[in-house]
Amino acid sequence: MAQILSAALSEFAEMGYEGARLDAIAERAGISKPTIYLYFDNKEALFTEVIENTITRTIREASEAVELADGTTEEALRLILGLAYDHFIDTELMSIMRLLIAEGGRFPELLETYHKVAFTQGRALMQGVLRRGVARGDLRPSPAIETPELVIAPAVFLSIYRMTFNRFAPIDKEEFLGAHLDIILNGIRAEEHA
Amino acid sequence: MAQILSAALSEFAEMGYEGARLDAIAERAGISKPTIYLYFDNKEALFTEVIENTITRTIREASEAVELADGTTEEALRLILGLAYDHFIDTELMSIMRLLIAEGGRFPELLETYHKVAFTQGRALMQGVLRRGVARGDLRPSPAIETPELVIAPAVFLSIYRMTFNRFAPIDKEEFLGAHLDIILNGIRAEEHA
Amino acid sequence: MAQILSAALSEFAEMGYEGARLDAIAERAGISKPTIYLYFDNKEALFTEVIENTITRTIREASEAVELADGTTEEALRLILGLAYDHFIDTELMSIMRLLIAEGGRFPELLETYHKVAFTQGRALMQGVLRRGVARGDLRPSPAIETPELVIAPAVFLSIYRMTFNRFAPIDKEEFLGAHLDIILNGIRAEEHA
Amino acid sequence: MAQILSAALSEFAEMGYEGARLDAIAERAGISKPTIYLYFDNKEALFTEVIENTITRTIREASEAVELADGTTEEALRLILGLAYDHFIDTELMSIMRLLIAEGGRFPELLETYHKVAFTQGRALMQGVLRRGVARGDLRPSPAIETPELVIAPAVFLSIYRMTFNRFAPIDKEEFLGAHLDIILNGIRAEEHA
């Protein structure tokens, strides 16, 4: 059953919901087509199960890793963004995101699950770091405190980019992360005085 | 033919390439199915034509608007980001982006077209603004100069967000743009004081 | 569409609902399988349409014929039973009856239709003849007046018989009808007196 | 094995041959699907076995009961028709009859078995009673003597009726049997008087 889910994730990610063929999934999983029906009611059930299973599994792994260091605000930011890049980019979660963007309109419950289980959690984590930073005097009370999505946005952008344009103009993950941290922390404006 | 393209864009955007039905497109366009074949060789040709047509048309409109004001660096940034938000969010271009994310793997030429025609151009524009800002002493020579994607990323993020999670936790476009400009310009770090 | 209905009637009558193959129906009708779907939503719709269409068509024809002669009671009985035999035995209506017996449990609405449109009407007709016979003094006020089914029963029996056992021990329709009339009119008991 | 046959009879009777599912039979019998194959070669073998088994079993029971009373002709008739009603209506034999009507075309050997084992025997029994009645002077030498089916027909009719239309316009078994005997014995014609 794990093999079916894994095969299905690949096929769905590559072909989309409609484009995916149960034939292909069965072949990837090394079983026969009817066997899929021993474990899943139908294509839709398989699809939703794939999504939910992957989300919860990945989030569980991620959550375990996010024992936030007691370090400085900058270290915490660096850590959490590093984790975001590691989990979002070139991973199964990225495939899920692509699927949700593509098929979300037709599977709104999945969107909701992902929103609740993954997005909201990540957002809260980031907001916690920012708030602590402000409390410590490390960060100014910028609008980012209430819009932590802004801080995460470049990670999401890179995830999309890697799935699409990267082949034409590659962007290096580490370099991008470095620049990301720099800009977020310091902005692009030149020092006022002088 | 314009009606066909328009109908097809809607249908493809809603249903994806495989999910889209020529029946449905014909109905939306108020014509009969075979008529589509008078103008397009087949479904794939219609799809690529829809994408390319929409891209070029939208980009043309956008380009006309980007007679960059001679104003201050901040005004230029504000202007170009405002245009990005206006063209990317809740528009046809957003549908195209969704389609490219969803189907890009199977239609790489379309990705390339979009990359060349839209993305590269927008990136160059942004980079121009940034470079001029540095030259004028308004902006520091940050890594964003070579990674202008970072400055655009939140617009892309919001575009995706509006297509997916917005229904569960709405984000206001104008507010988000305001925060976006603030963070990009100033960063989140507290003034070093001294 | 008439050809599809006709082909479907044959196939359903021979094979039952589940046993019937759309392939076979298409072939009998000289068309391709998908063409069936141009006219009928699915197998079930085709089935119910076949039944209802055949019933109403046949009943219409029958009704036209039942301009009951003003003749004697015996002539009227002879006429109406003759019509029953002609319409029930070795005809399309017989196939319908077989189908309803076989599949009635799964298609109760069809049973109801047939009951209303065919059976009730025939029963009322027979009852009318019997009542007039009693009024004229030709018939005694027997329990058959309120149970006209008894008078029709042998026709139904023969219909079933022809579909099943006739091949092993053939029963001649005309002879059977003759005996039927005789028994119904006179009973089998010997004259009392003497 | 008895449980399998019983489960199979129910399922076949309800769903027809094609409609019946081995899954369902196994579940009704409280065993697993492959177990059926320990006792029966395949679905068809199970079906024919069910039919033949039920027929022979029921006929055996019936035969035992038909130690014809030495009573009057009328008593004998009453007895034999009573038995027919009891065995044909709302019983397993009725289900068998329905199955044979439905599937007889595809299983002619079953029809033959039923014809030989059940029908011919019942017909002979009835004919014996009639002939004895004529010999005794109780019955006239009517055509029914050579067509005893006519006398049985209403029982068959009622059996069919109970499987189909009874829900829309119920017929009481006992009343019907009473009317049946009256009509068969006396006919519906008024006394010639004199």
Next chain:
DNA sequence: CATGAATGAGAATTCATTCAT
């Protein structure tokens, strides 16, 4: 130009049947 009518190729799904245990 436009379309009503038709279909070949293929998709999901079902089910009788098998087999290793």
Next chain:
DNA sequence: TATGAATGAATTCTCATTCAT
């Protein structure tokens, strides 16, 4: 004797595509 797991062979149904008009 019994069964959990698996599948080959259908079967219904869909849809892009064609063609005569």
